[in-house]
Amino acid sequence: MVGDQSMDSRGNAGLLLNRALGNKVRVIRGLDIKRQIATGGYLYCGLYRVADSWITVGKEGFRICQFRLVKVGPDEEVKPQPVSPDGDTKTDLEEQFRRTVAYERLLRDSAVVRHVKEMYQDTCQVCGVRLVVSPDGKAISEAAHIQALGKPHNGPDTIENVLCLCPNCHALLDRGALQLTDDCDVIDGLTQKFKYALTRVKEHHIQVRYLRQHRSRWAERPSQPEIPEQP
Numbered sequence: 599m600v601g602d603q604s605m606d607s608r609g610n611a612g613l614l615l616n617r618a619l620g621n622k623v624r625v626i627r628g629l630d631i632k633r634q635i636a637t638g639g640y641l642y643c644g645l646y647r648v649a650d651s652w653i654t655v656g657k658e659g660f661r662i663c664q665f666r667l668v669k670v671g672p673d674e675e676v677k678p679q680p681v682s683p684d685g686d687t688k689t690d691l692e693e694q695f696r697r698t699v700a701y702e703r704l705l706r707d708s709a710v711v712r713h714v715k716e717m718y719q720d721t722c723q724v725c726g727v728r729l730v731v732s733p734d735g736k737a738i739s740e741a742a743h744i745q746a747l748g749k750p751h752n753g754p755d756t757i758e759n760v761l762c763l764c765p766n767c768h769a770l771l772d773r774g775a776l777q778l779t780d781d782c783d784v785i786d787g788l789t790q791k792f793k794y795a796l797t798r799v800k801e802h803h804i805q806v807r808y809l810r811q812h813r814s815r816w817a818e819r820p821s822q823p824e825i826p827e828q829p
């Protein structure tokens with residue numbers, strides 16, 4: 599049996615399900631991809647099996663599911679590899695599907711990211727903006743890691759290192775245009791002047807060492823624009 603791999607947001611669940619069921623997947627590669635559009639057409643690459651899957655944390659703190667695909671022949675047998683965190687293989691198709699969908703949902707945000715966004719109900723801790731995007735009041739926010747994730751900073755994905763911010767404040771923080779003092783005052787990273795008091799709920803403890811690591815990334819940058827001396 600061959601499972602077609604869709605390119606939409608359900609792709610992860612589809613690949614996991616095909617791995618669970620031992621289906622082969624047809625791989626079609628987009629050529630000359632510009633802004634997610636294959637401007638060079640598509641190339642059929644043959645049949646593959648989903649050999650492995652694992653989770654990494656991407657730049658924005660979202661979890662990303664990655665897959666290893668191995669090319670197989672048309673007559674090659676592919677063994678089912680049930681998706682099961684506890685190694686239980688005795689589950690039926692419906693259960694497999696439920697798990698893959700639940701698993702994929704989990705991948706979108708780490709538990710920490712979801713928790714911090716819930717703490718502030720998507721309201722920016724710096725500027726207080728809450729971006730409502732639907733008639734039922736749903737809002738969007740971003741989880742910002744103070745000590746950045748990934749190399750070379752290797753900050754942890756923990757509550758003590760995460761802020762709930764609007765996209766603007768997130769962009770400024772990531773570039774050091776906003777910084778935080780040890781007391782969680784938000785300062786302009788270019789002038790070092792006070793800008794905002796960070797909104798913080800009682801149970802949200804932010805560790806000073808992450809604030810210091812963040813500030814240290816721009817310590818070499820001149821704090822004031824250089825003004826030539828008057829003659």
Ligand SMILES: [Zn+2]
Pocket residue numbers: 722723724725726727763764765766767768
């Ligand atoms: Zn903001």
